Amino acid sequence: MKESKVLLLISDGVADRADRSRRFQTPLSVAKKPHIDKLASMSSVGLMYLVEPGVTPGSDVAHLALLGYDPYKYYTGRGALEAIGAGFKMGPSDVAFRSNFSTVDSSKIVQDRRAGRSEMGLDELAEALNEVKLTSVEGIESEFHRTLGHRGVLILKGENLSRMVTDTDPHFEKTRVGVAKSEDDQKSSKKTAAAVNEFTDKSYEALKSHPINLERVKHGFPPANIVLSRGAGTPPPIERLDKKYSLRTTCIAAAPIVRGICDLAGMKIVDVPGATGRPDTNYLAKADATIDAMKASDFVLLHIKAADVAGHDGDFKGKVKVVENLDRVVGRLLKSIDVKRDYFVFTADHATPVAVREHASDPVPLLCAGPDFDRSMITKFSERSASHGNLGTIHGRNLFPILMDRLWRLPKFGF
Amino acid sequence: MKESKVLLLISDGVADRADRSRRFQTPLSVAKKPHIDKLASMSSVGLMYLVEPGVTPGSDVAHLALLGYDPYKYYTGRGALEAIGAGFKMGPSDVAFRSNFSTVDSSKIVQDRRAGRSEMGLDELAEALNEVKLTSVEGIESEFHRTLGHRGVLILKGENLSRMVTDTDPHFEKTRVGVAKSEDDQKSSKKTAAAVNEFTDKSYEALKSHPINLERVKHGFPPANIVLSRGAGTPPPIERLDKKYSLRTTCIAAAPIVRGICDLAGMKIVDVPGATGRPDTNYLAKADATIDAMKASDFVLLHIKAADVAGHDGDFKGKVKVVENLDRVVGRLLKSIDVKRDYFVFTADHATPVAVREHASDPVPLLCAGPDFDRSMITKFSERSASHGNLGTIHGRNLFPILMDRLWRLPKFGF
Helix, strand or coil: CCCCCEEEEEECCEECCCEHHHCCECHHHHCCCHHHHHHHHCEEEEEEECCCCCCCCCHHHHHHHHCCCCHHHHCCCHHHHHHHHCCCCCCCCCEEEEEEEEEECCCCEEEECCHHHCCCCHHHHHHHHCCCCCCCCCCCEEEEEECCCCEEEEEEECCCCCCCECCCCCCCCCCECCCCCECCCCHHHHHHHHHHHHHHHHHHHHHCCCHHHHHHHHCCCCCCCEEEEEEEECCCCCCCHHHHHCCCEEEECCCHHHHHHHHHCCCEEECCCCCCCCCCCCHHHHHHHHHHHHHCCCEEEEEECHHHHHHHCCCHHHHHHHHHHHHHHHHHHHHHCCCCCCEEEEECCCECCCCCCCCECCCEEEEEECCCCCCCCCCCCCCCHHHHCCCEEEEHHHHHHHHHHHCCCCCCECC | CCCCCEEEEEECCEECCCEHHHCCECHHHHCCCHHHHHHHHCEEEEEEECCCCCCCECHHHHHHHHCCCCHHHHCCCHHHHHHHHCCCCCCCCCEEEEEEEEEECCCCEEEECCHHHCCCCHHHHHHHHCCCCCCCCCCCEEEEEECCCCEEEEEEECCCCCCCECCCCCCCCCCECCCCCECCCCHHHHHHHHHHHHHHHHHHHHHCCCHHHHHHHHCCCCCCCEEEEEEEECCCCCCCHHHHHCCCEEEECCCHHHHHHHHHCCCEEECCCCCCCCCCCCHHHHHHHHHHHHHCCCEEEEEECHHHHHHHCCCHHHHHHHHHHHHHHHHHHHHHCCCCCCEEEEECCCECCCCCCCCECCCEEEEEECCCCCCCCCCCCCHHHHCCCCCEEEEHHHHHHHHHHHCCCCCCCCC
16 A cells, blocks of 8 residues: 655635625635645545634634544643643643733732733743742642743643633733632642632732832833733643554644644644744745655644734735745645645635634635545635535544545444 | 325445546446436435545444434444344344354464355354353353354343453464453443353364364365454444334345344335345336335335445446446336425445445435425536535435424424
8 A cells, every 4th residue: 555645734814705895805716826726626625614613713723623633622721722832841630821910009909911011021020930839739839931922821730630710810900810719619620729829829929029020110110010810721631643543743833832732742843944923934945844744754734824914914915925925835845745646735724814803713615635535626726616625514623534534544434 | 284205215335536547537427317317406415424524434334324323322333233234133232243263273373264264064063153052151142143154143142241342353363362351340341251252262162173174174174163253242222213203114225234224223124026235136126116115104215235336346337337227216216206295315325436446435425306305406416516515515314304304203403
């Protein structure tokens, strides 16, 4: 049996929504993309709802689904995916929170949830937070990491922790700091709630008189004198792809959340010089890294963020240009990837319509080229033409089994 | 209210995959099939994934789904469906195994898992196996039946048995006969494992010096001196269609597994002279039997195996010819079945692409004609045209509820 390989190219947010003001055109339908259209003409084409109709997926949920993990089963809270996406390691029972440096008064009434969005001295304050020792519950340690701006992640490390706890971030200003509570009757949740409450109190004790905060006030910035936390999460308990399918896999992505999920799935993460996760990314460097990765992998996920950025910016022309850059990537890849032998799949993780400037629940177009895929005879790849394809309408979690079936990794069900 | 009836015509494996070497044509797209195409033009058309995308169904799993039973819930092991398919009755807690006559040496190392594939004297050896009495566990009896070639089924009969036991067939030669173990901690599983182990030991005692085996060795065949078992299964705990929908149902099929499942579902099984389960079957006799069965049934399942056989043989022209024969069946049926009054549904239980020579996970085309179905305006019925139909993309387990809904057998969900 010949050893076929799979390339899954995910253009983040490239799917769009036809709009009357633009004569029902989308970036995919108007961009000049001869290579993508040629690939489509050799492909089985379909529509894909990443989660299900009407559900707008985040990139985290979408990528879980694209790797075959049902997000309803495996999405275990945003905090953990935020931490993993930022590159921090978590044990299976650790709990992570999305946290903010915030400003409270001496009665612990929140004055500014984002501490004036000033980053001044926050690295030093984060260091101070890592001196905090939790004592109210035995065997739990805290770790605090800054991420971007006023944001960070709090990781509680220990055995038998739980994500079923409420936030200490009250989500509104002029209200008192929240007290985390367990959302069920489990001992693990009560223990976790006690720990995050203790950390919140001790963050105030550690920060309120910190020299950095005196300095911030002197410069006219609100003191970053507490850490407020929300979105408790544990790492998704997913089975690694190498164990599940005996598959060698590689991820080429700049976006932290995609790298984090692929890392959890046991994929090798490749760094590409010049890959930025923005529209100015080095497209062809990513294509070349992909061709290289295909040599020693059975499955390569190539993620390109740029279209999503243009969608969030509401920049139609910019998104068209991203598609044309993607087309060059596809052209370069098709010089090395022979779809008579290997599989080439192109899709999006969600729509980010320029008219919406946010993720949307619309289905995304999908093409699957390769030796064992039927042809849909669709010569222009777009949101609308994809609805005529012979893959019909599938869900995000179906795609990976379809591909694993083509690699003979799945047994027949029944006889 | 007029009493409509439903005919479900299942052409086993008729769906195929367009292939570049044949200019993306399939047997359904090239065969001359004026009656099927005429029926399609009056039908709601769609694509159907029997289980879900990426999952390749066996005919057993597919037929469970087609009768509305979710295979993830009701597929309870291959052994039982093999036994039921071969026409043997099972009680609800009986456990059946797929078994082989095999050859072991005196240390119980497997020398030939198929006893040289020689059938010499196996009927007599099967009789000897039915003298075996199990004594290690109270209340369990064994039954052994030959099926085809060196194969058979072992049925353990008794109360509180379980299919959660491993195989005694080690699946490889030059290894020792396996010892069945319980796969959970239930008493029922431990009891069943003990019984199948005892049967395996006693099969060796009963066969090793049997005169037939001395004769086999004299003729140069390996002795069939043990029975190895695998794939423990209990009958799917499905509710009969007559109870579930107060429906009079008939099955016209030659294939044992289809007959077995329909029998479990409480359907009347009709024998048709000349129906062989092969491409040389008497197509028109089956059509006539169907017309006759429609008189006293609300639902008739007509299963024709031939296309699957051509698919497994990789015989494109043969499969085209089968479609043309099916077209004659449809023509004959349409003389009696008025789709202004009754429902006529035509589909496949899975694809068996000639290029694959095996079942495949591709969706199958589906047409539903009848008084309450919209028309998709599709005039040539094929895998590709079906993707444009107004039924969209459904799952196998959805079809039966669609039909029962048309027969007013399903309540509204909600009010």
